[in-house]
Amino acid sequence: MTDTKETAARARKKQSAFAALEIDTRLLGMIGAFIAVCLVFNILTEGRFLTPRNVFNLTIQTVSVAIMATGMVFVIVTRHIDLSVGALLATCSAVMAMTQTMVVPEWLGLGLGHPLTAPIAIAVGCVAGMAIGAFHGWLIGYLTIPAFIVTLGGLLVWRNVAWHLTSGQTIGPLDETFQLFGGINGTLGETWSWIFGIVAVLAAWFGLFTARRSKIRHEFKVKPIWAELVLGGLIASAILGFVSLLTAYEIPTRRLERIFEAAGQVMPEGHTQGYGVPISVLVLIVVAIIMTIVAQRTRLGRYIFATGGNPDAAALAGINTRMLTVKVFMIMGLLCAISAVVASARQTFHSNDIGTLDELRVIAAAVIGGTALAGGSGTIYGAILGALIMQSLQSGMAMVGVDAPYQNIVVGMVLVLAVFVDILYRRRTGD
Incomplete structure (x- = not known):
């Protein structure tokens, strides 16, 4: 009897010690899952998965999806979805590539290697991304067309706009300063x-x-x-x-x-x-910090989560939910442009297939990271960790020789499992 009491007392002491750290259990679970994935693949690859080279490559491969996943958190929190992010990335990449190789040299007489070429191209790409994102938000917020339909149409439209801008050709090499944002070259x-x-x-x-x-x-x-x-x-x-x-x-x-x-x-x-x-990691860190501050410390962030929690109550409270939708999709468009910088700079050229299936990876990263599809809750760090888990799965499977179709099957199963676990978690906690 005494041993039982002592065991229970030790268990309570351990539980109270853990509670004192005030670590989010969901975050702890994701970190545990990430560590488990890394250890399993490290064993299967005989220690090659956790080598400095693979960790470096894994890091720069994650950045592009992770940047867009931070914006997808806001989109999903407001009870919308964006299926066009991969196509929008491609359009922004095409715009920036054409700006560097054709527009700036012909209009301004500045060639590749000029200090202003990369900044001008990035600025043009970001403006294009924001404009397209705002257009999506206007269609959804003011014309009340469902986000699923608008962005599904956007997936088809912008992918082919990117193809039209480049006449289906690969554009490169890109400016050396621009390539610094890709990772291995910077x-x-x-x-x-x-x-x-x-x-x-x-x-x-x-x-x-x-x-x-x-x-x-x-x-x-x-x-x-x-x-x-x-x-x-x-x-x-x-x-x-x-x-x-x-x-x-x-x-x-x-x-x-x-x-x-x-x-x-x-x-x-x-x-x-x-x-x-890599400089691309610094870009991700800056984006994560800014998005976290917006989510937690600004009026815009409070409005986003309030609208996602109860859109009718938010509208009655005086929040302009239509303009809020425009702002959310404008932010998403800007982040697609930033991701386009990282993705095309990593390749050192623009290609027609850039960003293909990224919309699914981005949505999966946000959901695996704990963003509720019902809206109202989600975290920026969770989305980034979700992107890292997904990329680790794909990279690890590639290293052990799993074919691409089977990789996608596993990722799909993990996505469904993550949503199921999220449902169980919310039932248990009452969120």
């Missing part, structure tokens, strides 16, 4: 990557400190000091471990020699250098 290098890692850790600790101080100021319950230290340690370990893996991926010797030759230098014998953190 990284911070070892030194700046470690500087970035340290700054990121300090910023995370500062965020924890200010959040705690704010809770104390407003007389809210705060975590024990030990819980704050443990959480801070976990965050620092994750950030610095990630940076360590990326800097451990060394630039091939021949490529390094060409870099030294381009700079008019001779590479020292035995010299090695790591890639470091």
Whole structure:
């Protein structure tokens, strides 16, 4: 009897210790699933899955879908859907490629390599993405055409607009400055990557400190000091471990020699250098921070979640839900353009099949990340983690020799399972 009481007491102590960390159980579950996927594929590939090279490639492959997934959170939260994101990415990519190779040289006399070529192309692409997104939002919000129909039509229209703009041809190579946003052609290098890692850790600790101080100021319950230290340690370990893996991926010797030759230098014998953190990852981090601030700290974010929770009540409360729909799809269009920069820069050219099936990957990433299809709830970090889980599955299956059709079957099954688990979770928690 005494042993039973002691066991129960230890269990309660462990539970209370875990509760003190105040970690979202859904987030913990997704992290656990991601770790499990990585470990399983690392065993199946005999240790090749978690090598610095594969982690680097996995990271840059995830960025494009993850950026769009952050916008899809807002779309789904407001009880809509966007099936056109892959086609819109292709159109924005075509617009930027044509701007670099034809419009800017012919109209402004600026060729590839000019400092203004890439910024002009990116600006034009972003304006195009926002305009198309706003048009979708107007059709949905003001003409009350269902989002499914509007964006399904957009999938067909914009994919073929992209083909028409380029006459079905591959456009490239793209501007070298533009290619920096693709990943392997643009990284911070070892030194700046470690500087970035340290700054990121300090910023995370500062965020924890200010959040705690704010809770104390407003007389809210705060975590024990030990819980704050443990959480801070976990965050620092994750950030610095990630940076360590990326800097451990060394630039091939021949490529390094060409870099030294381009700079008019001779590479020292035995010299090695790591890639470091890709610039595309920095773009994703900036997007994630901005989208999180919009979701949690702005009136627009509150309106988005209020409308998703109860559209009728939101309209009665004075929220212009029609204009809100336009804004949400405009944001989605902008993020498609940013993703187009990353995707085409990674390829170093624009191709007709760029963004194919991305709409399904983006929706799946948002849903796997915990965004409710019924609307009203979802997180930016969840969508990014969902994109990482999906890309890990596909990358791992490719490494073990699973054919593409079977990869899609597995991803589809995982998507259905994720929705089922989400339904069970909401029933249990009463969300």
